[in-house]
Amino acid sequence: MRRRLLIGAGIALGALIVLAGAVLLVVDRSGYHYRGTDFAFSGGDRDARRKLEANFTKPPAKVYIVVDRTHNRLELRKGSTTTLTAVCSAGSGYKLVERDTAKRKGRQWVFDTPRGIHKVKNKRTDPVWKRPDWDYIERGEAFPRRDSDRIEYGMLGDYALDLGDGYMIHGTLYERLLGRGVTHGCIRLGKDDLATVYRECPLGTPVYIY
Protein backbone atom coordinates (compact mmCIF):
# COMPACT_ATOMS: atom_id res chain seq x y z
CA MET A 1 0.00 0.00 0.00
CA ARG A 2 2.74 2.40 1.02
CA ARG A 3 4.75 1.49 -2.07
CA ARG A 4 1.76 2.21 -4.29
CA LEU A 5 1.32 5.57 -2.63
CA LEU A 6 4.95 6.40 -3.23
CA ILE A 7 4.71 5.37 -6.89
CA GLY A 8 1.55 7.40 -7.30
CA ALA A 9 3.15 10.41 -5.68
CA GLY A 10 6.19 10.03 -7.92
CA ILE A 11 4.04 9.88 -11.05
CA ALA A 12 2.04 12.89 -9.90
CA LEU A 13 5.22 14.82 -9.19
CA GLY A 14 6.66 13.90 -12.58
CA ALA A 15 3.48 15.00 -14.30
CA LEU A 16 3.53 18.24 -12.37
CA ILE A 17 7.12 18.88 -13.42
CA VAL A 18 6.29 18.23 -17.06
CA LEU A 19 3.22 20.46 -16.82
CA ALA A 20 5.11 23.23 -15.07
CA GLY A 21 7.90 23.01 -17.64
CA ALA A 22 5.41 23.27 -20.49
CA VAL A 23 3.66 26.21 -18.86
CA LEU A 24 7.00 27.83 -18.27
CA LEU A 25 7.89 27.56 -21.93
CA VAL A 26 4.54 28.83 -23.14
CA VAL A 27 4.24 31.69 -20.71
CA ASP A 28 7.83 32.77 -20.62
CA ARG A 29 9.86 31.32 -23.42
CA SER A 30 12.18 34.28 -23.63
CA GLY A 31 12.95 34.70 -19.93
CA TYR A 32 12.41 38.44 -20.34
CA HIS A 33 9.59 40.74 -19.42
CA TYR A 34 8.66 42.98 -22.36
CA ARG A 35 6.81 46.23 -22.01
CA GLY A 36 6.33 49.52 -23.69
CA THR A 37 8.29 52.42 -22.30
CA ASP A 38 8.35 56.13 -22.44
CA PHE A 39 11.56 57.76 -23.43
CA ALA A 40 11.04 60.86 -21.40
CA PHE A 41 14.16 62.80 -20.67
CA SER A 42 15.02 62.34 -17.04
CA GLY A 43 16.67 65.64 -16.34
CA GLY A 44 19.34 68.13 -17.26
CA ASP A 45 19.28 70.77 -19.94
CA ARG A 46 16.76 69.66 -22.56
CA ASP A 47 17.62 72.34 -25.06
CA ALA A 48 21.30 71.47 -24.85
CA ARG A 49 20.47 67.84 -25.40
CA ARG A 50 18.34 68.64 -28.42
CA LYS A 51 21.12 70.73 -29.91
CA LEU A 52 23.56 67.89 -29.46
CA GLU A 53 21.16 65.38 -30.89
CA ALA A 54 20.82 67.50 -33.98
CA ASN A 55 24.50 66.79 -34.65
CA PHE A 56 23.68 63.26 -35.55
CA THR A 57 22.05 64.26 -38.77
CA LYS A 58 23.77 67.18 -40.44
CA PRO A 59 24.29 66.13 -44.03
CA PRO A 60 26.56 68.26 -46.21
CA ALA A 61 24.66 70.89 -48.15
CA LYS A 62 26.68 70.12 -51.28
CA VAL A 63 26.76 66.90 -53.26
CA TYR A 64 28.13 63.75 -51.61
CA ILE A 65 28.24 60.02 -52.28
CA VAL A 66 26.95 57.17 -50.08
CA VAL A 67 27.95 53.59 -50.83
CA ASP A 68 26.42 50.46 -49.35
CA ARG A 69 29.27 48.07 -49.95
CA THR A 70 27.27 45.01 -48.90
CA HIS A 71 24.37 45.54 -51.25
CA ASN A 72 26.48 47.14 -53.97
CA ARG A 73 24.47 50.32 -54.13
CA LEU A 74 25.73 53.85 -54.68
CA GLU A 75 23.72 57.00 -54.05
CA LEU A 76 24.48 60.51 -55.09
CA ARG A 77 22.89 62.96 -52.69
CA LYS A 78 22.60 66.66 -52.15
CA GLY A 79 21.51 67.60 -48.65
CA SER A 80 18.82 65.10 -47.82
CA THR A 81 17.80 64.59 -51.46
CA THR A 82 18.97 61.55 -53.42
CA THR A 83 19.66 62.50 -57.01
CA LEU A 84 20.98 59.17 -58.28
CA THR A 85 20.70 55.57 -57.13
CA ALA A 86 23.01 53.22 -58.99
CA VAL A 87 23.94 49.57 -58.87
CA CYS A 88 27.66 49.22 -58.35
CA SER A 89 30.21 46.57 -57.47
CA ALA A 90 32.30 46.79 -54.34
CA GLY A 91 35.05 44.59 -52.91
CA SER A 92 34.63 40.84 -53.02
CA GLY A 93 35.95 40.31 -49.49
CA TYR A 94 38.14 37.50 -50.77
CA LYS A 95 41.59 36.85 -49.47
CA LEU A 96 44.33 36.18 -51.99
CA VAL A 97 47.39 34.26 -50.87
CA GLU A 98 50.59 34.22 -52.88
CA ARG A 99 52.43 30.92 -53.07
CA ASP A 100 55.73 30.76 -51.24
CA THR A 101 58.64 30.66 -53.62
CA ALA A 102 62.39 30.64 -53.21
CA LYS A 103 62.47 34.34 -53.99
CA ARG A 104 59.40 35.50 -52.18
CA LYS A 105 57.44 34.63 -49.09
CA GLY A 106 53.76 34.44 -49.79
CA ARG A 107 52.00 37.77 -49.41
CA GLN A 108 48.31 38.20 -48.66
CA TRP A 109 45.65 40.67 -49.72
CA VAL A 110 42.08 41.14 -48.56
CA PHE A 111 39.82 42.68 -51.14
CA ASP A 112 37.53 44.88 -49.05
CA THR A 113 36.17 48.29 -49.86
CA PRO A 114 37.13 50.31 -46.78
CA ARG A 115 34.26 51.62 -44.67
CA GLY A 116 34.39 55.19 -43.44
CA ILE A 117 34.53 58.72 -44.78
CA HIS A 118 36.67 59.43 -47.82
CA LYS A 119 36.76 62.16 -50.40
CA VAL A 120 37.37 62.54 -54.10
CA LYS A 121 41.04 63.43 -54.31
CA ASN A 122 41.52 63.34 -58.06
CA LYS A 123 39.44 62.97 -61.21
CA ARG A 124 40.66 61.50 -64.47
CA THR A 125 39.28 60.87 -67.92
CA ASP A 126 40.35 57.82 -69.92
CA PRO A 127 42.22 56.46 -66.93
CA VAL A 128 44.92 53.85 -67.37
CA TRP A 129 45.46 51.03 -64.97
CA LYS A 130 48.84 49.99 -63.73
CA ARG A 131 48.41 46.35 -62.85
CA PRO A 132 49.54 45.65 -59.30
CA ASP A 133 51.33 42.46 -58.22
CA TRP A 134 48.18 40.79 -56.95
CA ASP A 135 46.61 40.87 -60.39
CA TYR A 136 49.48 38.82 -61.81
CA ILE A 137 49.36 36.45 -58.88
CA GLU A 138 45.61 35.98 -59.16
CA ARG A 139 45.92 35.18 -62.88
CA GLY A 140 48.99 33.02 -62.53
CA GLU A 141 51.10 35.28 -64.70
CA ALA A 142 54.75 36.21 -64.33
CA PHE A 143 55.56 39.77 -63.27
CA PRO A 144 56.68 41.92 -66.20
CA ARG A 145 60.25 43.12 -66.27
CA ARG A 146 59.39 46.71 -67.08
CA ASP A 147 56.89 48.87 -65.23
CA SER A 148 55.55 50.15 -68.52
CA ASP A 149 54.37 46.63 -69.32
CA ARG A 150 51.94 46.87 -66.44
CA ILE A 151 49.89 49.60 -68.06
CA GLU A 152 46.46 48.66 -69.42
CA TYR A 153 44.10 50.90 -71.31
CA GLY A 154 40.32 50.85 -71.14
CA MET A 155 39.98 48.58 -68.11
CA LEU A 156 38.69 51.38 -65.88
CA GLY A 157 36.11 52.81 -68.25
CA ASP A 158 35.83 56.43 -69.26
CA TYR A 159 36.45 58.05 -65.89
CA ALA A 160 38.05 57.44 -62.52
CA LEU A 161 37.58 59.28 -59.25
CA ASP A 162 40.47 58.61 -56.87
CA LEU A 163 39.65 58.18 -53.20
CA GLY A 164 43.27 57.71 -52.11
CA ASP A 165 45.50 54.71 -51.46
CA GLY A 166 44.60 53.19 -54.80
CA TYR A 167 40.86 53.03 -54.17
CA MET A 168 38.77 54.47 -56.97
CA ILE A 169 35.30 54.82 -58.36
CA HIS A 170 35.65 53.77 -61.99
CA GLY A 171 33.95 51.99 -64.88
CA THR A 172 34.08 48.38 -65.95
CA LEU A 173 34.15 46.11 -68.94
CA TYR A 174 31.96 43.64 -67.04
CA GLU A 175 28.68 45.48 -66.48
CA ARG A 176 26.82 42.17 -66.16
CA LEU A 177 28.55 41.67 -62.80
CA LEU A 178 27.31 44.95 -61.33
CA GLY A 179 25.36 44.22 -58.15
CA ARG A 180 27.87 41.64 -56.98
CA GLY A 181 30.95 42.21 -54.87
CA VAL A 182 33.59 41.42 -57.46
CA THR A 183 36.24 44.09 -57.15
CA HIS A 184 39.54 44.28 -55.33
CA GLY A 185 38.34 47.19 -53.21
CA CYS A 186 37.40 49.77 -55.83
CA ILE A 187 33.82 50.71 -56.66
CA ARG A 188 32.73 49.98 -60.21
CA LEU A 189 29.84 51.73 -61.90
CA GLY A 190 28.03 51.32 -65.18
CA LYS A 191 28.92 53.70 -68.01
CA ASP A 192 26.02 56.14 -67.68
CA ASP A 193 26.04 56.28 -63.90
CA LEU A 194 29.79 56.84 -63.90
CA ALA A 195 29.40 59.74 -66.30
CA THR A 196 26.81 61.32 -63.98
CA VAL A 197 28.95 60.84 -60.89
CA TYR A 198 31.98 62.26 -62.68
CA ARG A 199 30.03 65.27 -63.88
CA GLU A 200 28.29 66.01 -60.56
CA CYS A 201 31.12 65.46 -58.10
CA PRO A 202 33.86 68.07 -57.84
CA LEU A 203 37.19 67.43 -56.14
CA GLY A 204 36.74 67.11 -52.39
CA THR A 205 33.31 65.51 -52.62
CA PRO A 206 32.80 63.40 -49.46
CA VAL A 207 32.29 59.67 -50.00
CA TYR A 208 30.64 57.75 -47.16
CA ILE A 209 31.05 54.00 -47.30
CA TYR A 210 29.25 51.62 -44.94
Added chain:
Amino acid sequence: MASLRAMLLMAGAALALGGAPHAVAATASDKPEPAKTAAKKPAADKAAAAKAGKDAPGKDASGKDAPADESAPAPARAPAAFAPNPALKDWLAKAGTDSFFLVLDPAGGTLQLVLGGVIMRTFPVSEVKVATPRRWGAAARLPKDWHERVWTGARIDPPHPGARMEIVGPEVGAASGEVLVPPTPEEAIPVPSLYRVRFREGLALEVTGGQAEQKGELPPSELPAGLREKWRLLRQGAPDLIRVRLRLTPEHYAEMYRSLPPGTDFVVLHGGD
Protein backbone atom coordinates in the same frame (compact mmCIF):
# COMPACT_ATOMS: atom_id res chain seq x y z
CA MET B 1 -2.05 37.84 -15.05
CA ALA B 2 1.38 39.06 -14.10
CA SER B 3 1.20 37.51 -10.67
CA LEU B 4 -0.08 34.23 -12.13
CA ARG B 5 2.81 34.24 -14.55
CA ALA B 6 5.21 34.98 -11.73
CA MET B 7 3.81 32.11 -9.67
CA LEU B 8 3.99 29.73 -12.60
CA LEU B 9 7.51 30.77 -13.33
CA MET B 10 8.60 30.30 -9.78
CA ALA B 11 6.90 26.93 -9.55
CA GLY B 12 8.25 25.86 -12.92
CA ALA B 13 11.77 26.90 -12.19
CA ALA B 14 11.75 25.34 -8.75
CA LEU B 15 10.21 22.10 -9.92
CA ALA B 16 12.06 21.73 -13.17
CA LEU B 17 15.47 22.42 -11.76
CA GLY B 18 15.03 21.46 -8.17
CA GLY B 19 15.95 24.92 -7.04
CA ALA B 20 19.41 24.75 -8.56
CA PRO B 21 21.48 27.83 -7.87
CA HIS B 22 21.79 28.56 -11.59
CA ALA B 23 18.06 28.69 -12.02
CA VAL B 24 18.00 32.42 -11.44
CA ALA B 25 17.30 34.04 -14.75
CA ALA B 26 19.40 37.11 -14.20
CA THR B 27 22.84 37.76 -12.92
CA ALA B 28 23.33 39.64 -9.73
CA SER B 29 25.44 42.30 -11.35
CA ASP B 30 22.70 43.92 -13.35
CA LYS B 31 24.26 47.32 -13.52
CA PRO B 32 25.49 47.99 -17.02
CA GLU B 33 29.03 49.24 -17.41
CA PRO B 34 29.17 52.99 -17.48
CA ALA B 35 29.29 54.37 -20.97
CA LYS B 36 32.85 54.72 -22.08
CA THR B 37 34.38 58.03 -22.81
CA ALA B 38 34.80 59.02 -26.38
CA ALA B 39 38.48 59.69 -26.34
CA LYS B 40 39.64 56.14 -26.96
CA LYS B 41 37.39 55.26 -29.88
CA PRO B 42 39.03 57.08 -32.78
CA ALA B 43 42.45 55.77 -31.81
CA ALA B 44 41.09 52.25 -31.71
CA ASP B 45 39.42 52.77 -35.06
CA LYS B 46 42.60 54.03 -36.60
CA ALA B 47 44.60 51.14 -35.21
CA ALA B 48 42.07 48.69 -36.59
CA ALA B 49 42.02 50.48 -39.91
CA ALA B 50 45.79 50.48 -40.11
CA LYS B 51 45.85 46.78 -39.32
CA ALA B 52 43.24 46.01 -41.95
CA GLY B 53 44.99 48.22 -44.42
CA LYS B 54 48.07 46.05 -44.52
CA ASP B 55 46.25 43.52 -46.57
CA ALA B 56 43.46 45.55 -48.05
CA PRO B 57 44.63 46.90 -51.36
CA GLY B 58 42.48 48.76 -53.79
CA LYS B 59 42.62 48.21 -57.50
CA ASP B 60 45.98 49.94 -57.68
CA ALA B 61 46.61 49.45 -54.04
CA SER B 62 49.73 50.33 -52.26
CA GLY B 63 48.63 48.09 -49.44
CA LYS B 64 47.31 50.75 -47.10
CA ASP B 65 43.80 51.50 -46.04
CA ALA B 66 42.28 54.79 -46.98
CA PRO B 67 42.60 57.43 -44.28
CA ALA B 68 39.71 59.16 -42.61
CA ASP B 69 38.44 62.12 -44.51
CA GLU B 70 40.09 65.40 -43.60
CA SER B 71 37.06 67.29 -44.82
CA ALA B 72 34.66 65.46 -42.50
CA PRO B 73 32.37 67.76 -40.55
CA ALA B 74 34.12 69.16 -37.50
CA PRO B 75 32.96 67.82 -34.14
CA ALA B 76 30.28 69.97 -32.60
CA ARG B 77 31.02 71.57 -29.29
CA ALA B 78 28.99 70.28 -26.41
CA PRO B 79 27.36 73.02 -24.39
CA ALA B 80 28.88 73.29 -20.95
CA ALA B 81 25.40 73.34 -19.51
CA PHE B 82 24.95 69.67 -20.29
CA ALA B 83 26.32 68.27 -17.10
CA PRO B 84 24.20 65.34 -15.88
CA ASN B 85 25.90 62.77 -18.07
CA PRO B 86 29.43 63.85 -19.05
CA ALA B 87 30.26 60.65 -20.93
CA LEU B 88 27.18 61.01 -23.07
CA LYS B 89 27.96 64.66 -23.62
CA ASP B 90 31.34 63.70 -25.03
CA TRP B 91 29.86 61.09 -27.26
CA LEU B 92 27.13 63.32 -28.54
CA ALA B 93 29.68 65.97 -29.33
CA LYS B 94 31.44 63.43 -31.50
CA ALA B 95 28.31 62.53 -33.37
CA GLY B 96 29.48 64.40 -36.43
CA THR B 97 32.77 62.54 -36.61
CA ASP B 98 33.74 59.31 -38.27
CA SER B 99 32.05 56.79 -35.96
CA PHE B 100 29.06 54.73 -36.98
CA PHE B 101 25.95 55.25 -34.85
CA LEU B 102 22.59 53.54 -34.75
CA VAL B 103 20.18 56.25 -33.73
CA LEU B 104 16.75 55.26 -32.50
CA ASP B 105 14.11 57.93 -32.70
CA PRO B 106 11.08 56.49 -30.92
CA ALA B 107 8.94 59.53 -31.64
CA GLY B 108 9.73 59.42 -35.34
CA GLY B 109 9.54 55.62 -35.55
CA THR B 110 12.94 55.25 -37.17
CA LEU B 111 16.27 53.60 -36.60
CA GLN B 112 19.01 55.29 -38.57
CA LEU B 113 22.53 54.27 -39.37
CA VAL B 114 24.56 57.44 -39.22
CA LEU B 115 28.14 58.24 -40.16
CA GLY B 116 29.66 61.67 -39.81
CA GLY B 117 26.29 63.37 -39.49
CA VAL B 118 25.02 61.70 -42.64
CA ILE B 119 22.20 59.17 -42.56
CA MET B 120 23.44 56.11 -44.39
CA ARG B 121 20.17 54.24 -44.08
CA THR B 122 16.80 54.72 -42.41
CA PHE B 123 14.91 51.71 -41.09
CA PRO B 124 11.27 52.40 -40.23
CA VAL B 125 10.40 50.88 -36.85
CA SER B 126 6.80 49.87 -36.25
CA GLU B 127 7.19 48.80 -32.63
CA VAL B 128 9.56 49.42 -29.78
CA LYS B 129 9.45 47.38 -26.60
CA VAL B 130 11.90 47.14 -23.78
CA ALA B 131 12.61 44.06 -21.69
CA THR B 132 14.55 43.11 -18.63
CA PRO B 133 15.29 39.58 -17.44
CA ARG B 134 13.01 37.86 -15.00
CA ARG B 135 14.33 36.82 -11.65
CA TRP B 136 12.17 34.22 -10.01
CA GLY B 137 9.24 35.45 -12.00
CA ALA B 138 9.72 39.12 -11.32
CA ALA B 139 11.16 41.41 -13.96
CA ALA B 140 14.42 43.16 -13.12
CA ARG B 141 14.25 46.91 -12.76
CA LEU B 142 14.87 48.92 -15.90
CA PRO B 143 17.68 51.41 -15.26
CA LYS B 144 16.11 54.84 -15.30
CA ASP B 145 18.67 56.39 -17.58
CA TRP B 146 19.24 53.51 -19.98
CA HIS B 147 18.08 55.59 -22.92
CA GLU B 148 20.45 58.41 -22.05
CA ARG B 149 23.61 56.38 -22.42
CA VAL B 150 25.71 55.52 -25.40
CA TRP B 151 25.92 51.78 -25.95
CA THR B 152 29.06 50.83 -27.77
CA GLY B 153 30.61 48.09 -29.86
CA ALA B 154 27.74 46.41 -31.74
CA ARG B 155 28.08 42.72 -32.45
CA ILE B 156 25.52 40.78 -34.47
CA ASP B 157 24.21 37.52 -33.01
CA PRO B 158 24.08 35.12 -34.78
CA PRO B 159 27.16 36.34 -36.63
CA HIS B 160 27.47 36.26 -40.37
CA PRO B 161 28.33 32.78 -41.55
CA GLY B 162 31.64 31.49 -42.61
CA ALA B 163 35.15 32.77 -42.89
CA ARG B 164 36.57 34.72 -45.79
CA MET B 165 36.98 32.81 -48.97
CA GLU B 166 40.66 32.27 -49.53
CA ILE B 167 42.19 31.97 -52.97
CA VAL B 168 45.71 30.75 -53.45
CA GLY B 169 47.31 32.21 -56.54
CA PRO B 170 47.96 29.55 -59.18
CA GLU B 171 51.44 28.66 -60.36
CA VAL B 172 52.70 30.86 -63.15
CA GLY B 173 51.19 29.63 -66.39
CA ALA B 174 48.82 27.26 -64.60
CA ALA B 175 45.74 29.49 -64.41
CA SER B 176 42.57 27.82 -65.64
CA GLY B 177 41.09 31.03 -66.97
CA GLU B 178 37.90 30.28 -65.09
CA VAL B 179 36.16 33.44 -63.86
CA LEU B 180 34.95 33.25 -60.29
CA VAL B 181 31.53 34.88 -59.90
CA PRO B 182 30.89 35.81 -56.27
CA PRO B 183 27.43 35.24 -54.81
CA THR B 184 24.91 38.04 -54.40
CA PRO B 185 24.59 39.51 -50.89
CA GLU B 186 21.35 37.55 -50.45
CA GLU B 187 23.12 34.31 -51.32
CA ALA B 188 26.21 35.08 -49.30
CA ILE B 189 24.53 36.12 -46.06
CA PRO B 190 21.33 34.23 -45.18
CA VAL B 191 19.25 36.07 -42.62
CA PRO B 192 17.94 34.31 -39.47
CA SER B 193 14.34 34.75 -38.35
CA LEU B 194 15.43 36.61 -35.25
CA TYR B 195 18.71 38.32 -34.50
CA ARG B 196 20.15 40.54 -31.86
CA VAL B 197 22.63 43.36 -31.98
CA ARG B 198 24.55 43.17 -28.74
CA PHE B 199 26.47 46.04 -27.19
CA ARG B 200 29.36 45.78 -24.78
CA GLU B 201 27.58 47.33 -21.82
CA GLY B 202 24.77 44.77 -21.79
CA LEU B 203 22.06 46.16 -24.02
CA ALA B 204 20.78 44.17 -27.00
CA LEU B 205 18.58 45.24 -29.86
CA GLU B 206 16.29 42.36 -30.62
CA VAL B 207 15.26 42.78 -34.21
CA THR B 208 12.17 41.13 -35.58
CA GLY B 209 10.96 41.24 -39.10
CA GLY B 210 7.45 39.99 -38.76
CA GLN B 211 8.34 36.33 -38.98
CA ALA B 212 9.42 35.84 -35.42
CA GLU B 213 6.65 36.14 -32.94
CA GLN B 214 6.22 38.83 -30.39
CA LYS B 215 7.47 38.20 -26.88
CA GLY B 216 10.59 36.45 -28.01
CA GLU B 217 8.74 33.33 -29.02
CA LEU B 218 10.09 31.51 -31.99
CA PRO B 219 8.31 29.84 -34.90
CA PRO B 220 7.59 26.10 -34.42
CA SER B 221 10.37 25.16 -36.80
CA GLU B 222 12.83 26.83 -34.49
CA LEU B 223 11.44 25.37 -31.29
CA PRO B 224 14.50 23.20 -30.62
CA ALA B 225 16.73 26.25 -30.85
CA GLY B 226 14.34 28.12 -28.58
CA LEU B 227 14.46 25.31 -26.00
CA ARG B 228 18.24 25.28 -26.10
CA GLU B 229 18.28 29.00 -25.53
CA LYS B 230 15.87 28.65 -22.65
CA TRP B 231 18.01 25.98 -21.09
CA ARG B 232 21.10 28.15 -21.46
CA LEU B 233 19.22 31.05 -19.94
CA LEU B 234 18.27 29.00 -16.90
CA ARG B 235 21.77 27.63 -16.46
CA GLN B 236 23.88 30.67 -17.17
CA GLY B 237 21.64 33.62 -16.47
CA ALA B 238 20.38 36.31 -18.79
CA PRO B 239 22.82 37.27 -21.54
CA ASP B 240 21.46 40.80 -21.82
CA LEU B 241 20.65 43.25 -19.06
CA ILE B 242 18.24 45.13 -21.31
CA ARG B 243 16.62 44.15 -24.54
CA VAL B 244 15.05 46.60 -26.92
CA ARG B 245 12.80 44.90 -29.37
CA LEU B 246 12.39 46.59 -32.72
CA ARG B 247 10.06 45.50 -35.44
CA LEU B 248 11.18 46.29 -38.97
CA THR B 249 9.77 45.47 -42.38
CA PRO B 250 11.14 42.22 -43.82
CA GLU B 251 13.23 44.12 -46.35
CA HIS B 252 14.84 46.41 -43.81
CA TYR B 253 15.20 43.57 -41.34
CA ALA B 254 17.37 41.63 -43.80
CA GLU B 255 19.23 44.69 -44.98
CA MET B 256 20.26 45.71 -41.50
CA TYR B 257 21.50 42.23 -40.69
CA ARG B 258 23.71 42.13 -43.74
CA SER B 259 25.14 45.62 -43.71
CA LEU B 260 25.42 46.81 -40.11
CA PRO B 261 29.10 47.67 -39.53
CA PRO B 262 30.57 45.89 -36.52
CA GLY B 263 31.47 48.17 -33.63
CA THR B 264 28.60 50.58 -34.29
CA ASP B 265 27.34 52.52 -31.27
CA PHE B 266 23.74 53.06 -30.25
CA VAL B 267 21.87 56.04 -28.86
CA VAL B 268 18.25 57.02 -28.35
CA LEU B 269 17.05 60.45 -29.36
CA HIS B 270 14.76 62.52 -27.18
CA GLY B 271 13.99 65.33 -29.54
CA GLY B 272 10.28 64.70 -29.32
CA ASP B 273 9.82 64.72 -25.57
